[in-house]
Amino acid sequence: MNIKVAVNGYGVIGKRVADAVRVMPDMELVGVADVATDWRVRTAVGLGLDVFAATPGAGTAMRAAGMPVAGTLADLLSQVDVVVDTTPKKVAALNLEAYRAAGVKAVFQGGESHATTGHSFVAQANYATALGRDATRVVSCNTTSIVRILGALQDSELLARARGVLIRRATDPGESHQGGIMNTLVPESSIPSHQGPDARTVRPDLDVVTIAAKAAHTQTHTHFWTLQLTRPASREEVLETLRAAPRIAFIRMAxxxxxxxxxVELMRDLGRPRGDMWEVAVWEDVLTVEGDEAYLTYQVNNESIVIPETIDAIRALAGTVTDGPTSIATTDEVLGMRRDFLPDALRAVPA
Structure with missing residues (x-):
């Protein structure tokens, strides 16, 4: 029997989660809930999704705007096994008691604190510890990438410690008219930035420090890492370790x-929905290894990297797939994820 799923919040992440649930062979999207009446929610109606009012006031506004309303959030919760909460930061935690009262398992996003659920999730790192839980929190886009990359090296016993600089996008592309920064760069006010400690909610023994700044752009985050290895290694060994891990793909400046x-343009040309990149994109020809130190740079699509993790979290909470690699493989195959964005035959020949 398919897992019946609800999405509460049809925004940047919510609409992507809804689309991913709809194509999974073992899931059924019962409906989405929101409070808005604008183009975003009207798009959901146009796609044939059942839209529920997340609050009584929202239901009144939706009906007044001529939108079909399938029911209340409580009505939606009564029909599902798992709800994915993608409501704005700080709002989601307020919904937890309603989910518990309805007996529905809940997946939260990285805007909420680890304390909200007591469990933070990245599929390749701790799928097993999420099995059967009432709730989990898929960590933020940047933290997800850190756990994927550094976790792969840690699992291969290559990583001693990591020090990273994160250049973050200012805001989501669809909201750049509302705010963000222009013609400047804003360092975060504390070191470490929150991503390093957040990664340790998933991998407690990870020795990582992050420094972050927000820049005047809206397309992806970029990470720069200096890695202390446990021993001298070759560039090829580090590269192959990353190649063996899920959800890491490679790009080349060449x-x-x-x-x-x-x-971003490549993702559009490859026909990705909304130009999404679910993988961490590592610059293969920038990766440098000198003895027991490694240096690498990669990109993180802030709008989409957590989507496959959320799909796996749904399975883990529902307990329908008990093996993490099996769930990851299913998700990745259905979404069409890659290890290389360009086949070898189409790559530039090194000078």
Whole structure:
């Protein structure tokens, strides 16, 4: 029997989760809930989704705007096994008691604190510890990438410690008219930035420190890492360790993929929905290893990297797939994820 899923919040993450649930062979999207009446929710109606009012006031506004309303959030929760909460930061935690009262398992996003659920999730790292839980929290986009990359090296006993600099996008592309920064760069006010400690909610023994700044762009985050290895290693060994891990793909400056916007454009040319990149995109030809130190740079699509993790979290909470690698493989195959965005035959020949 398929897992019946609800999505509460049809925004940047919610609409992507809804689309991913709809294509999974073992899931059924029962409906989405929201409070808005604008183009975003009207798009959901146009796609044939059942839209529920997340609050009584929202139901009144939706009906007044001529939108069909399938029912209340309580009505939606009564029909599902798992709800994915993608409501705005700080709002989601207020919904937890309603989910518990309805007997529905809940997946939260990284905007909420670890304390909200007592469990933070990245599929390749701790799928097993989420099995059967009432709730989990898929960590933020940047934290997800940290756990994927550093976790792969840690599992191979190559990583001693990691020090990273994160250049973050200012805001989501669809909200750049509402705010963000222009013609400046804003360092975060504390070191470490929150991503390093957050990664340790998933991998407690990870020795990581992050420094972050917000820049005047809206397309992807970029990470720069200095890694202390446990022993001298070759570039090929580090590269193959990353290649063996799920949800890491490779780009090359030699192919003209020299900046974040070029990778975004590549995703569109590959036919990705909304231009999404679910993988961490590592610059293969930038990766440098000198003895027991490694240096690498990668990109994170803030709008989409957590989508496959959320799908796996649904399975883990529902307990329908008890093996993490099996769930990851199913999700990745259905979404069409890659290890290389360009086949070898289409790559530039090194000079």
């Amino acid at each position: 192919d003209g993929l020299t900046a974040s916007n070029t990778t």
